[in-house]
Amino acid sequence: RGRLLATDSFSVAVRAQPGNLDALYALGSSHTAICRGITVQERHYQLMEAHRAMLMAAQTTHRLPEAYAAGVLTPMQAVSTVDSWTRSHVTHVLADFSLPLExxxxxxxxxxxxxxxxxxxxxxxxxxxxxxxxxxxxxxxxxxxxxxxxxxxxxxxxxxxxxxxxxxxxxxYNRLVYVRPASVIHGAAVNMGQDWTSVQAKYLSMRHGIVHVDDFLELRAADELLAFVQESTFWHNIRNGYLGAFPIDGSNTPLALQIADEVRGVLPDVLKDYELTYAGAYKHIVNGTGLALHVDGHAVSINIWLTPNECNLAPGTGGMVVYNVAHEDVMTQEEFDHYPQRGPVKIPYRRNRAVIFYSDLYHQSDPYSFKDEYQCQRVNFSLLFGERKWKKRLTNQNGNFLYANAKELNARLGNLPRDPFASYIA
Incomplete structure (x- = not known):
């Protein structure tokens, strides 16, 4: 039954809301509910099915002309096993999904x-x-x-x-030339040698949890995830000096889903019954830039840094800055500026370090300087769990109300001065 649910999950999502792009993302998050009570082997099979359908969607939206596909010497994972109904309807679902091909x-x-x-x-x-x-x-x-x-x-x-x-x-340009098949690995992907009981206790001791874990992944899993983001040509989303790879682009790899599955097992009271709602990455190209102040709008965020430490020209920097202020606490920039004991906490960059935090905390990239080499571009992989259970509005200068999301927060709060009195975590 688990396998049948796994195979049908993508079709069910599309049929439920055929005009909603979120139906595609539902596949990546549904694996948690589908996999409860089935064996590890069946769970891994389901993760592979999830990625196969998502990759098929990515290949549909970023199709490479056949003349150039012939020049890809390492074939990508086959997606021919996705049922014909799904294949015929994906184009309809993505009809309004505009790619920046021009x-x-x-x-x-x-x-x-x-x-x-x-x-x-x-x-x-x-x-x-x-x-x-x-x-x-x-x-x-x-x-x-x-x-x-x-x-x-x-x-x-x-x-x-x-x-x-x-x-x-x-x-x-902006076509899916190649996606590395970062499959489920045998054994654990997450480092089971960590004291996860203490990590969970520390997170839960805070009003809004924020912890970091070094050596988060087993080395082979960290290496494979890095190879996945360096080789896969799914960096289609242009931001202010950095690129994004999202599930619809093909970032929803089985390895990432395996990691999410295992983290749920070691941090059950942190992740609770939250579904995985996003698995994607950002690659920072231009030194000194990065994500402006924002909130993720989910329940729990996990950011994993993958680029080797020797690429960082300024050790002790280049990570992220997290403020002890949640979106539910403030509605305007003035309130943010005057919020007591807002921090921030500065977490320096380190390869295979994961930052686990309450998604509605305001956070931003720390200024960074990495070597100007392709293999040294700063990459973080993000797993987001659950959704915000409430909506609070921001007021802009014209008196209009805006629902808070990353884009609006960047526009509203992205020009906040950086606090020179940041507290540091070694």
């Missing part, structure tokens, strides 16, 4: 160019097919960089260069 930035193109070269070196791509793409990208970087002069924001999008001289670039 917009770009110079640093996004530079990232994509470096990534394709990285995949060539690893023997994943055929140079005869992808070298023309790389050469056109290199020319496009210079053209777009000229257009960007005078722009003050790193997410100021420019038109993707066009014309016959960019034929290969336009066929491949």
């Amino acid at each position: 917009r770009t930035t110079s640093w996004k193109l530079a990232h994509d160019c470096d990534q394709l070269q990285f995949l060539l070196v690893r023997g994943i791509l055929d140079a005869r097919v992808f070298m023309p793409v790389i050469e056109e990208m290199q020319r496009a970087i210079q053209e777009v960089r000229e257009r960007e002069k005078g722009s003050q924001r790193l997410d100021s999008l420019q038109a993707l260069p066009s014309g016959p001289e960019y034929m290969h670039l336009r066929a491949v």
Whole structure:
């Protein structure tokens, strides 16, 4: 029965709300409820089925032309086992999902160019097919960089260069060239040698929990998750100096779902019965930038840092800043500025360190400086559990009310000055 539920879960989600993109995300979160009471082997089978359907959706939205797909020497995971009804309806579900296939930035193109070269070196791509793409990208970087002069924001999008001289670039840009099959691993992915009882007790002792755990994953799991985000070409979402990879892009790997499943087992009183609602990553490309002040809008957030420590040019920095202020506590910037004992707590960057915290705490990236190399780009993988059980509104300068979400919070509070009196965790 567990296998039948696993196989059908994606179709059920789509049929329930055929016009709702959230139905696709439901697959990634439904594994928890579906897997209760079944064996470990059946649970792992279900995780593979979940990813297979999500990957099929990603391939639908970011389809690579066949002429270039032939140049991928390491085949991606097959998705032919997804039922025909699901396959025929995915396009309908994603009809309103607009991909930035015609917009770009110079640093996004530079990232994509470096990534394709990285995949060539690893023997994943055929140079005869992808070298023309790389050469056109290199020319496009210079053209777009000229257009960007005078722009003050790193997410100021420019038109993707066009014309016959960019034929290969336009066929491949923001397409799903390759996704590394980061499958469920045998044994534990989470480090079971940690004192999880103490970690849970510390989290629960706080009004709004925030803890960090070093050596969070077993080394082979951390290495595999890093390889997954470095090799997979799902970095389609352009932000202010960093890129996002979301479940609909293919980030919902079975390994991430396995990690979420195991964390639930070691922190049962923290994660309770919250479903996994998001598994994705951010890659920070331009030094000094990062996520502005925001809340995640879920119940519990887990951020895992993956890039090697030797890439960090300023040890003791580059992590995240968390304020002891929840969204339920403040409604305006003035209230935030005058909130007593708001902190913040500064958690320095360290590879394989996980920060586990109450999702509605205000937090932001700490300024960072990493080596200017593809394999040194700062990557964090996030697992978000549950949803906010309440809605509170912010008032903007015009007196309009806005529901709080990450985008609005960035616009409303993103320009807050950084507190120079941050407390540090070693």
